[in-house]
Amino acid sequence: MLSPALHGESPVPEPVRTPSRNDDRIGAEQVRTLMRNCPVAVMGAGTGAIILAIAFDLSGRVRPDRAWLWAALMIGCVLSHLALCVAYRRARPADGAWRIWLRLFTLIAACEGATWFVGANWLTSPNDLLQELMVLLVYSAIASGSLPTFGTHLAPFSAFFYPVIMPHLGFSLIYQYEYWNVLAVLLVAYIVAMTLIARHTNAQFIEGLQLRFENVDLVEGLRIAKADAEHANVAKSSFLAAASHDLRQPIHALGLFVGALENCTMDAEARGIVARIEGAVAAMDDLFLALLDISKLDAAAVTPAFQAVPLAQLLERIAQDYRGEAAEKRIGLRLRTGGFWVRSDPVLLERIVRNILSNAVRYTDRGGVLMGCRAVGDQITVEIWDTGRGIAEDQQARIFEEFYQIDNPERDRSRGLGLGLAIVRRLTDLLDCRLSMRSQPHRGTVFRLVLPRTNRPNIAPPDDPPAPQADSHQETILIIDDEAAIRQAMATVLASWGYRTLVAGSADEMLALLASDHARPALLVCDYRLRAGATGAEAVMKIRSYLGRDIPALLVTGDTAPDRIAEAMASGLVLLHKPVQHGRLRAAIGNLLRADAR
Structure with a gap:
């Protein structure tokens, strides 16, 4: 035994x-x-x-x-x-x-x-x-x-x-x-x-x-076992945080280089290889983003923005995204909604429903999935029924644990990461809504999410959004990162977008470069964790003090430790998490430059 x-x-x-x-x-x-x-x-x-x-x-x-x-x-x-x-x-x-x-x-x-x-x-x-x-x-x-x-x-x-x-x-x-x-x-x-x-x-x-x-x-x-378990958990968390940070660095650089390749001339075969590399980077990015979501929730770094949410529109948008997958599996996906409004955070609520519906479609091989809502007093219940494989009673509590998946010992990534329901559990706690589940093996599962009902608000028609502006080329962007590969990758991709860059490994190195450079920098992109215990927030303060103005700044971090995430978010600066997709990085830079130009 x-x-x-x-x-x-x-x-x-x-x-x-x-x-x-x-x-x-x-x-x-x-x-x-x-x-x-x-x-x-x-x-x-x-x-x-x-x-x-x-x-x-x-x-x-x-x-x-x-x-x-x-x-x-x-x-x-x-x-x-x-x-x-x-x-x-x-x-x-x-x-x-x-x-x-x-x-x-x-x-x-x-x-x-x-x-x-x-x-x-x-x-x-x-x-x-x-x-x-x-x-x-x-x-x-x-x-x-x-x-x-x-x-x-x-x-x-x-x-x-x-x-x-x-x-x-x-x-x-x-x-x-x-x-x-x-x-x-x-x-x-x-x-x-x-x-x-x-x-x-x-x-x-x-x-x-x-x-x-x-x-x-x-x-x-x-008591000893509890102390040992807590010590092991702290050690595991420290190891995972360090390993996550170290892994994010080369993946972040790889994503930037792939972004730079898109502007290069190459034949169809090479572009196919680049596309496959980009797909692999995107898959790793999905994993890191899921881990980041859990870390941010554990760090209490997510604050829900409660408002009146039109439930029918939200559920219809989510269902539409999964109708194609359901059709490929030849299972039905039906939606039953009413004109209900609930009080919740629309982004976080959508994340909860998406994760549950995604699992329902993924683990239903015949029959179908039904998503609907109904009023029960002053509450609205969102229910997702499926005729899928079901969950044994002794496993029902464990499906909300991190990385736990039923019948996936080989860790097939195409069957998910085992983090969706762990995030759902944290989000329902954050939104203070009740989630219940009932399941029978080989017969199916039903999830019920209970939300507070609210009245439909009087909403004024939104203003027309401003037309997107092109990037302001030849503007100088400062890059501070203690990893040489990240500096090189960032400079390469920004150059491919038409920006001029100054790169340094620390704030002091950047100050030395600025002393001999007469350009007026437009933006600072800085890693959060630098050498000798310095932080990106401190580096931004030094650069701003030297320039005598609040230059727009963007922090990039590979940390997933809850305390480090909370510390970085407390700086009030825009924060991106490695690995950063080049499209997201380009959008963040453009938004900051346009906001500074107003």
Whole structure:
């Protein structure tokens, strides 16, 4: 059988338990309980002994010297026990030192028992049954009281109990009081019962301690396992963040070079190869964008823009994009909508519905998919039904995990990345809408998304959008990146678009170039993470301070760590994430230049 580690699980480490360690912990707890229970009990017993001695002395039933001597001995025993308890509390000994304290406690308990034994002989008259019964009453109460006080350990209990009670059994046999045989039988029964109860109580106490320490060990083991898991998760996140950043750099450069190739003269075969390279880069870009989406959501760097959303238009646009794929698979894709409006973020809501509908079409091989909405009170429910493969009950919770895919162990990219529903879960939490799912294998699945209903707003017709302007060629763009390949790729692609560039690996290098260049730069494109811990935001501030104006700036980053994303977005600058498609980069540069020209 494979170990849990081979399945990627983190087994809970069992705490190391040795008999000596458990014995020490149990023994130490027994001694602590004895010391905790002792003071009140021995003071009560001592007080009872003194009262009994005084009463018999005043009644003339006992010689005064014996009564007071016995009382003095009892006081000495009580003070010895109290002194031992005080010394124990002050010492706070380690668990391994419990044996010496138990021996001292048992020795004093034996002295107390011996003192009661002597008192039994001094306080009992062979000719007075009433006196014997009075003494026996007090002694049996003291003996019974020793069970909760000393019963946590049999050694001190035995050292005290038997010297206290056994003399009276002997007196009943030797003096042969009236009904002595009945008294002897009752005493034997009492001694046997107390012995059995003491053993049972002690066994239960030890068993309770064992269970308690097992729970302590289990909690400690879980704490260690949790700490290890958190450490492993942090290490994994750090590794993924570093690996993602390092992988994005060459992919970003590759995408820029491919963009530059589009303006080169080449034959049809070469253009086909370039197109395939561009497709591969786009596939890698899709993966990185999905990872980036998760990182941004985890970093709380996405703020929903709630507004009234026309649900029918949104669903129709999404359905239209998947009708072609459904037709190729020869499955139906039907849409049932009403004139409902909901309050949500239209972009994020569309992302949720697209991911769910995409999965429904992808995993439906026969039958069809139905997407519709209906009103339930002041809420609108968007439902996506399919007659696809369905999801087993034991896998339904896991489909919202990152990179989890059913029946795709070979990680076929054409079947998705396993990130869509992980993003959906985060987005529904962000939008505070409820998502539920019901599925049966081989019969299909239904997802239900519950959204708050709102009224249709009064919308003014939009202004005509401004006509796009051509790029302003021969404008100088500053490029700061600590990767030489990125600098070269960026300069190449910008040159192919007609821009002049100045490239540097840091802000200080760029300042040195600007000191000898008389051009007026129009834009700054800067990597966010630079050498020596510097950031792109700091570089932008240095360049702007040198130029004496707020030159438009564009940050580019390959980081996916949530804290770094939040930090970069806090700068307030336009932020693009590597690998940047050359079309997106060109559009961002054009928008910034046009905005600065106004």
